[in-house]
Amino acid sequence: xxxxxxxxxxxDDDPVARELIEVNLRGLxxxxxxxxxxxxxxxxxxxxxxVAAVVLDLFMPGISGFEVLEQMNEELPWIPVIVVTxxxxxxxxxxxxxxxAFDFMTKPLDRNRLGxxxxxxxxxxxxxxxxxxxxxxxxDTDGPAHPEVFAGIITVSPxxxxxxxxxxxxxxxxxxxxxxxxxxxxxxxxxxxxHDVSGxxxxxxxxNVAGLDDVMFTDTLFGHRRGAxxxxxxxxxxxxxxxxxxxxxxxxxxxxxxxxQIKLLRLLQDGEYYPLGSDxxxxxxxxxxxxxxxxxxxxxxxxxxxxxxxxxxxSHLITIPALRERxxxxxxxxxxxxxxxxxxxxKPTPKMSAAVEDMLRHYAFPGNVRELQSMMADAVxxxxxxxxxxxxxxxxxxxxxxxxxxxSGTPSDHEERFAWNGPFPSLDExxxxxxxxxxxxxxxxxxxxxxxxxxxxSTLSRRLSTKP
Numbered sequence: 001x002x003x004x005x006x007x008x009x010x011x012d013d014d015p016v017a018r019e020l021i022e023v024n025l026r027g028l029x030x031x032x033x034x035x036x037x038x039x040x041x042x043x044x045x046x047x048x049x050x051v052a053a054v055v056l057d058l059f060m061p062g063i064s065g066f067e068v069l070e071q072m073n074e075e076l077p078w079i080p081v082i083v084v085t086x087x088x089x090x091x092x093x094x095x096x097x098x099x100x101a102f103d104f105m106t107k108p109l110d111r112n113r114l115g116x117x118x119x120x121x122x123x124x125x126x127x128x129x130x131x132x133x134x135x136x137x138x139x140d141t142d143g144p145a146h147p148e149v150f151a152g153i154i155t156v157s158p159x160x161x162x163x164x165x166x167x168x169x170x171x172x173x174x175x176x177x178x179x180x181x182x183x184x185x186x187x188x189x190x191x192x193x194x195h196d197v198s199g200x201x202x203x204x205x206x207x208n209v210a211g212l213d214d215v216m217f218t219d220t221l222f223g224h225r226r227g228a229x230x231x232x233x234x235x236x237x238x239x240x241x242x243x244x245x246x247x248x249x250x251x252x253x254x255x256x257x258x259x260x261q262i263k264l265l266r267l268l269q270d271g272e273y274y275p276l277g278s279d280x281x282x283x284x285x286x287x288x289x290x291x292x293x294x295x296x297x298x299x300x301x302x303x304x305x306x307x308x309x310x311x312x313x314x315s316h317l318i319t320i321p322a323l324r325e326r327x328x329x330x331x332x333x334x335x336x337x338x339x340x341x342x343x344x345x346x347k348p349t350p351k352m353s354a355a356v357e358d359m360l361r362h363y364a365f366p367g368n369v370r371e372l373q374s375m376m377a378d379a380v381x382x383x384x385x386x387x388x389x390x391x392x393x394x395x396x397x398x399x400x401x402x403x404x405x406x407x408s409g410t411p412s413d414h415e416e417r418f419a420w421n422g423p424f425p426s427l428d429e430x431x432x433x434x435x436x437x438x439x440x441x442x443x444x445x446x447x448x449x450x451x452x453x454x455x456x457x458s459t460l461s462r463r464l465s466t467k468p
Contacts, residue, residue, distance in 0.1 A: 202246020
């Protein structure tokens with residue numbers, strides 16, 4: 001797919017309509033706006049330079065909007081087109097959708113709906129690009145173009161390497177980035193990589209916003225003026241000021257108070273903020289990267305997260321897969337963390353037995369990479385020879401509620417997964433579960449586990465060797 005920017009192209013033969021749409025989009029925070037007064041000019045622009053989305057009038061003299069839409073669908077299908085028209089004809093809407101229109105709306109335009117449509121179009125475009133990276137192996141099998149930026153993220157997973165390529169693709173964009181994923185997956189590492197690849201001259205400034213009330217949020221991010229409150233004897237700049245020209249990373253954004261969300265929205269929309277005690281706005285030149293392990297869609301439904309802020313944040317969306325979704329990384333990370341701990345303790349490089357690998361392979365890792373790191377640190381600390389102690393890991397797994405060997409009476413992750421009223425499991429999933437359960441019950445003795453499964457020990461060993 002060709003390189004894309006975040007410029008929005010407005011195509012309308014009516015200069016008043018063009019200006020009105022442009023004013024509305026700029027008011028919603030879209031800075032890069034292009035305009036064209038006819039279809040010929042519009043096609044020339046999209047063929048010559050990258051465009052993120054097109055707002056297209058349907059009825060124009062010369063080349064009509066229908067013809068522009070049809071040609072773009074043939075030549076540039078990745079550019080989303082939002083059709084606007086004075087006609088509310090159902091036939092016109094259906095025809096436009098058949099020719100690849102992303103959305104269809106009638107004049108006069110509702111500003112908020114227009115903004116949501118453009119935001120959604122850009123998000124879908126980026127997601128489609130990300131899906132291509134995930135499902136179509138890149139020709140460059142060496143991974144990202146700047147591997148040194150991602151050197152601190154230990155992985156052999158194709159999904160993670162595709163994520164690195166997506167980070168490189170969107171790093172230069174001025175728009176916000178939302179990083180989602182379970183706790184312990186490495187969201188801050190990805191956020192820092194976005195900053196490092198972007199080449200921004202300013203600093204990367206992280207802050208965990210969970211638990212900050214509105215006053216503390218404002219003071220921490222925006223600073224205060226002298227006399228703003230008792231004890232404020234001098235002006236103090238906030239983290240936004242410290243991040244000027246760089247990246248402000250807001251972790252746990254799903255836990256932010258609604259009143260603070262309004263202030264962050266203003267920062268994203270207008271690039272302005274008010275320090276405590278100031279009546280004059282300050283101007284920010286900062287890129288926002290946010291992260292959360294919360295379901296922001298559900299929080300919107302519950303009235304706990306603003307929809308307009310959500311649409312601002314998802315201009316670029318990065319979802320980090322859980323560790324259990326990339327099992328090929330488990331032994332690599334386990335070995336890395338074990339060796340790291342052994343070096344710090346002055347112990348020999350640990351050896352990982354087949355029993356240890358089996359245990360790790362069949363554990364769900366609810367705490368993801370962070371949990372694996374802690375598990376390896378504990379095991380190496382208790383190591384007496386040069387082999388990771390199976391007993392130490394077994395004790396940890398027996399205590400863990402998400403283990404395959406969950407305590408009796410506690411539903412495990414697998415039991416919920418294979419409930420008859422839930423998603424129907426594949427044969428591979430059932431086989432993995434049964435093998436894991438047999439190994440657990442036999443204390444990871446493969447001969448005993450094979451008897452439980454009704455197969456030979458050699459067959460079990462062969463199947464284990466072919467598991468990811």
